[in-house]
Amino acid sequence: MTTQRTARTLHLAARPHGFPTPDLFTVHEAPVPEPAPGTAVVENLYLSVDPYHREAMDDGGWALGVPLEGRALGRVTASRAPGFAEGDLVLHREGWRTHAVVEPGEGRVRKVPAYDGVPLTAYLSILGGTGLTAYVALTRTLEFRAGQDLFVSAAAGGVGTAVGRIARLLGAGRVVGSAGSPAKVAWLTGELGFDAAFDYHDGPVGELLAKTAPGGIDAYVDNVGGDHLEGAISVLREHGRIAWVGAISQYHSAHEPPAAPRNLFDIVEKSLRLEGVMVRNYGDVQQELEDFLVPHLQSGAVVPDVTVVDGFERTVEGFLGMLRGGNTGKMLIRVAD
Ligand SMILES: NC(=O)c1ccc[n+]([C@@H]2O[C@H](COP(=O)([O-])OP(=O)(O)OC[C@H]3O[C@@H](n4cnc5c(N)ncnc54)[C@H](OP(=O)(O)O)[C@@H]3O)[C@@H](O)[C@H]2O)c1
Numbered sequence: 001m002t003t004q005r006t007a008r009t010l011h012l013a014a015r016p017h018g019f020p021t022p023d024l025f026t027v028h029e030a031p032v033p034e035p036a037p038g039t040a041v042v043e044n045l046y047l048s049v050d051p052y053h054r055e056a057m058d059d060g061g062w063a064l065g066v067p068l069e070g071r072a073l074g075r076v077t078a079s080r081a082p083g084f085a086e087g088d089l090v091l092h093r094e095g096w097r098t099h100a101v102v103e104p105g106e107g108r109v110r111k112v113p114a115y116d117g118v119p120l121t122a123y124l125s126i127l128g129g130t131g132l133t134a135y136v137a138l139t140r141t142l143e144f145r146a147g148q149d150l151f152v153s154a155a156a157g158g159v160g161t162a163v164g165r166i167a168r169l170l171g172a173g174r175v176v177g178s179a180g181s182p183a184k185v186a187w188l189t190g191e192l193g194f195d196a197a198f199d200y201h202d203g204p205v206g207e208l209l210a211k212t213a214p215g216g217i218d219a220y221v222d223n224v225g226g227d228h229l230e231g232a233i234s235v236l237r238e239h240g241r242i243a244w245v246g247a248i249s250q251y252h253s254a255h256e257p258p259a260a261p262r263n264l265f266d267i268v269e270k271s272l273r274l275e276g277v278m279v280r281n282y283g284d285v286q287q288e289l290e291d292f293l294v295p296h297l298q299s300g301a302v303v304p305d306v307t308v309v310d311g312f313e314r315t316v317e318g319f320l321g322m323l324r325g326g327n328t329g330k331m332l333i334r335v336a337d
Contacts, residue, residue, distance in 0.1 A: 070095030134162035146171030154223035158330030206231035230261035305329025
């Protein structure tokens, strides 16, 4: 059953210089499409807005003047695709729009697994690409073991909160994090159970981290890059490991060489290991993530950490808000109930 007659899509009209502005995006309306043979029409319920979308706004990323892509969760409203029926909930990549035409079999759409008692928002946060990034960074890249001490940057965000929660389940020793406000620091050490946290605006990151983790750390999940990476290199113990997931401190100045880290040779001096993480290389770990986390979600021991912005018309506001740190947990847009 289609609940709306007009479909809206967001396009990128021009590329940003520095921090993006709302006028770079335009909204387009058209009748809700009918499914062609082999396809299904999906009414989107939730959209994911992500830091990689900022990178996609630059040259070589998104094309201008076409509907944008992003992860989304929606309900099938009409189907001529085998195996997909009206009412099915699906995950797909046709975000930044109210309605999508999906073609099963292309690897870009799958049914939402039917786990009782798991909130829908989990599938675009801790059970989605965000949680998978955290899980593979810990279990594959860091080969994280019980008792080890961990630092994670952008700790109050989507990947950061998932890292904190999963590390606890893996038996972490001390878990410390950085975030961009005193409220986030309090939330991390209160609700999220971090042992300590700091606001990276309060001074040089290396000094703040050294005070927060006076005994050093064994492992670091880097969401931020730059001075955070430099600080972690300086505080890591010998044979420590870094899973480099993202560099959000640098996404608005991609053409400028970063000022930090300036201590890369310490990687040699301390026999550290630094490895990049790309979640798209770990699709085969998705089922393992679900087997690991779903019982904890069902028992309530783990909850999806999300900030939900209501209304398709507020998608760009939510996206820019996430880039500014307006979210705790994963930033999602609720398009429909
Ligand atoms: N490699 C992969 O496969 C992969 C997959 C998913 C995500 N990622 C990366 O993981 C990181 C986190 O992604 P996410 O989706 O979970 O986003 P997120 O952490 O939920 O949101 C971004 C956060 O970045 C922080 N931030 C913004 N500017 C910053 C700056 N200059 N310095 C330090 N922190 C800053 C903000 O929090 P504060 O208020 O704390 O500043 C904001 O909440 C990003 O770097 C992203 O690109 C990589």
